[in-house]
Every structure is written in C-alpha cells, then in structure tokens.
Amino acid sequence: MKTTLSVIKADIGSIGGHIRPSQALLDAVRSRIHAHRGNHLLIDARVSATGDDIAILMTHRHGVGDPAVHKLAWDAFRGGTDVARRQGLYGAGQDLLKDAFSGNVRGMGPAVAEMEFEERPAEPFLFFAADKTDPGAFNLPLYLAFADPMNTPGLLLSPELSQGFRFVIMDVGHTEGDRVIELNAPEDMYRIAALLRDTERYVVESVWSRATGEQAVAACTTRLHNIAGKYTGKDDPVMLVRVQKNFPATGEVLAPYAIGALVAGGMRGSHNMPLMPVPQESGVSYFDGPPVVSCAALCMHDGRLTEAEDAFAHPFWDRVRDQVAAKAIELRRQGFFGAAMLPMAELEYTGVTAMLAELEPRFRLREEARPQVAMRAG
Ligand code: 13P
Ligand code: 13P
Ligand code: MG
Numbered sequence: 001m002k003t004t005l006s007v008i009k010a011d012i013g014s015i016g017g018h019i020r021p022s023q024a025l026l027d028a029v030r031s032r033i034h035a036h037r038g039n040h041l042l043i044d045a046r047v048s049a050t051g052d053d054i055a056i057l058m059t060h061r062h063g064v065g066d067p068a069v070h071k072l073a074w075d076a077f078r079g080g081t082d083v084a085r086r087q088g089l090y091g092a093g094q095d096l097l098k099d100a101f102s103g104n105v106r107g108m109g110p111a112v113a114e115m116e117f118e119e120r121p122a123e124p125f126l127f128f129a130a131d132k133t134d135p136g137a138f139n140l141p142l143y144l145a146f147a148d149p150m151n152t153p154g155l156l157l158s159p160e161l162s163q164g165f166r167f168v169i170m171d172v173g174h175t176e177g178d179r180v181i182e183l184n185a186p187e188d189m190y191r192i193a194a195l196l197r198d199t200e201r202y203v204v205e206s207v208w209s210r211a212t213g214e215q216a217v218a219a220c221t222t223r224l225h226n227i228a229g230k231y232t233g234k235d236d237p238v239m240l241v242r243v244q245k246n247f248p249a250t251g252e253v254l255a256p257y258a259i260g261a262l263v264a265g266g267m268r269g270s271h272n273m274p275l276m277p278v279p280q281e282s283g284v285s286y287f288d289g290p291p292v293v294s295c296a297a298l299c300m301h302d303g304r305l306t307e308a309e310d311a312f313a314h315p316f317w318d319r320v321r322d323q324v325a326a327k328a329i330e331l332r333r334q335g336f337f338g339a340a341m342l343p344m345a346e347l348e349y350t351g352v353t354a355m356l357a358e359l360e361p362r363f364r365l366r367e368e369a370r371p372q373v374a375m376r377a378g
C-alpha cells in the first residue's frame with residue numbers, strides 16, 4: 001500500500017516584523033491539524049516553523065494533490081490567520097493569495113512538496129524548509145548530493161547510486177502551465193549544471209533513482225510573484241528527500257549546506273545573501289535574514305512518524321553559521337552596489353522601477369556628441 005508524504009507551508013503572520021510566528025499562532029495551526037491525526041484523512045502530522053513560515057507535514061493514503069488534504073491545510077492556515085489578526089501580527093494571511101479554495105493549494109500561495117511511494121522496511125527521510133529565499137536555493141545542494149562524487153562518495157561506492165539519478169527541472173519563468181525537462185546524471189551533468197546555475201529561472205522539481213525508478217526528492221516550485229503579479233514576500237521553499245539505501249546517505253544530502261552558498265532573498269526579497277543552516281523554530285534577524293534553511297530528519301512506518309532529529313542543531317553547524325555570518329556581513333558592506341542586490345527583473349519591489357520611469361524624461365542626448373560621431377563615421 002502506498003503512503004503519501006505531503007508538506008504544505010505558508011506565512012500567515014509574524015511577530016516583530018518578518019521574524020517568526022507567535023506561539024499562539026503556531027499552536028492554533030497545530031491544534032487544527034493534530035485533531036485529524038489518525039482519522040480518515042491523516043495518518044500522522046507534524047507542524048513546525050522556520051523563520052516566519054509555518055509548515056504542515058502530513059502522511060496519508062490519498063495521493064499527491066488530494067483536495068481534502070489540501071483543504072485541511074488551507075483551512076488551518078485560514079483559521080490561523082484569524083488568530084494572527086487578533087494578535088496584530090505582521091503580514092497576517094500574507095501567503096494566502098486567493099479568497100476561495102479551489103481544490104488544490106498549488107497556485108494559491110502556499111509552498112507544496114509531496115510524494116507518494118511504497119514504503120521501504122526502513123524509511124528515513126529529510127524535511128527541509130527555507131525562509132527569506134526562493135526554490136532555486138536547493139539547486140546547488142541537490143546537484144552536489146545527487147550528481148557529484150566530490151560530495152557524494154555513494155556515487156562511487158554503491159552500485160545502485162552509481163547508476164545515477166534523473167532530474168526533473170521546471171522552467172519557473174514560464175507562467176502558462178508547467179514547462180519541464182528530464183535530464184539524466186551523469187551523462188547530462190553539464191546540461192543539468194547549465195540550467196541549475198540560473199536559480200531564478202530553472203528549479204529542480206523532483207529527483208528519481210535510475211536503479212529502481214523510485215522518487216528521492218520532491219521540491220516546491222512556487223514563485224509567488226507569478227501568482228500575485230506583485231511583491232508578496234519571498235517564496236520560501238520546502239523540500240522532501242528520501243535518504244539511505246538506493247538514495248544518498250543523510251550526511252551526503254546535508255554536506256552541501258556547509259558552503260553557505262549565496263542565494264536570492266534576504267531583505268525585501270531583493271538581495272543575494274548566504275544561506276545559513278539553522279535549527280528548526282529559529283527566526284531570522286540580521287538584514288531580515290540571512291536566508292535560513294532547517295532540516296528535520298525522521299523515519300516513518302505505515303505512515304506513522306517518529307520524532308524528528310533537528311539536523312542543523314548539531315554543534316558542527318555552529319562553525320558554519322559563524323562563517324555564513326561573516327560572509328553576510330562582508331557582502332552587506334557594499335550595500336545596494338552590484339552583485340549584493342538582485343538584478344532589476346528579480347527585484348521584489350516596484351518602487352525602483354517607478355523611480356527610473358520618473359527619471360526617463362529628464363535624460364537628454366548631449367548636443368556636443370554629434371559632431372564627434374559624424375567625424376568618426378566620415
Ligand atoms: P554506522 O556503522 O554508524 O551505521 O555507519 C554507517 C555509514 O556508513 C554511515 O555513512
Ligand atoms: P517573507 O516572505 O519571509 O515574509 O519575507 C518578506 C521580506 O521581504 C522580508 O524583508
Ligand atoms: Mg513574512
């Protein structure tokens with residue numbers, strides 16, 4: 001019998017700015033979801049926060065994109081939004097971009113990652129949630145974990161892993177329908193890299209074992225400004241990764257986060273900042289960031305979840321956090337200049353566009369330049 005693992009995440013309000021949800025808000029969502037654990041809808045569930053986002057992790061038998069499961073999460077977020085309003089939280093209901101639920105939360109604001117599979121006798125998996133960044137943040141960690149033997153010795157040491165992985169990559173710049181491409185590692189490594197380097201355009205949607213055909217990764221591909229057509233906060237992605245046996249080991253999937261790679265996000269969703277691995281339930285701080293990623297490591301059996309190990313709470317990551325903080329401060333020294341800020345097309349605010357439009361009529365072609373041009377032409 002197949003089990004479905006679903007995670008649906010939304011920002012529905014936060015204390016002190018875009019920092020973290022209040023305890024009352026988290027409790028409100030949690031109690032609404034926990035009431036359904038073990039009933040016809042859910043086998044098990046776990047509610048957690050990363051930065052100002054609340055994630056609902058659920059196990060059930062209803063498959064991917066199930067309307068009842070999605071509605072449960074939507075209603076819990078709607079109910080939570082009332083609490084957020086009552087408490088005067090900032091950005092109450094921020095990620096609920098549509099008024100009426102229409103069968104699936106995809107395209108309505110919340111981030112979604114789901115997969116349905118036949119459980120293995122031992123089913124270890126990782127749940128990642130990031131805040132103040134977008135889905136492209138997972139491109140490099142997934143490339144390294146599933147395609148690069150410099151990161152993942154399992155690609156050399158395990159006969160199953162050495163058969164490689166299939167990447168399904170989505171063109172998130174395309175707004176009418178899902179435009180996807182399938183590429184195989186290792187033969188297509190350069191092609192995969194050529195796409196994944198462009199994190200604002202191409203995003204890994206899923207990764208599959210070529211040895212067994214099993215799904216290893218489900219990642220979210222939501223880009224909020226494609227839905228709302230205006231700035232509605234950052235996309236703040238979630239991801240599920242099954243590990244061990246025919247998939248990379250937990251440590252191989254976690255290792256790339258020691259890089260503190262620069263990702264899009266941070267203040268007003270408009271900068272490049274290094275991604276900091278943090279314990280679950282940590283907020284954000286410096287420069288509305290830095291962008292953070294948390295990882296809960298669990299096992300499941302018959303859909304029932306164990307407790308979670310907070311993977312980035314381990315002392316190893318203290319040193320990484322120090323290095324990421326230093327990198328963040330270094331980058332912020334150059335303010336708005338050059339690579340510190342995202343290019344025009346990716347800026348999450350329209351103010352600067354309006355400012356440039358206002359300046360447009362004040363530009364003039366300098367008269368004196370003309371004779372020089374004429375002389376050169378002659
Ligand atoms: P253990 O002996 O601790 O199970 O280690 C297995 C392993 O190879 C981890 O990468
Ligand atoms: P969120 O998407 O996490 O709400 O980020 C908003 C923001 O731009 C903070 O500066
Ligand atoms: Mg927010």
Ligand code: MG
Nearest residue numbers: 011052131236
């Ligand atoms: Mg957020």
Ligand code: MG
Nearest residue numbers: 233234235236
């Ligand atoms: Mg957001």
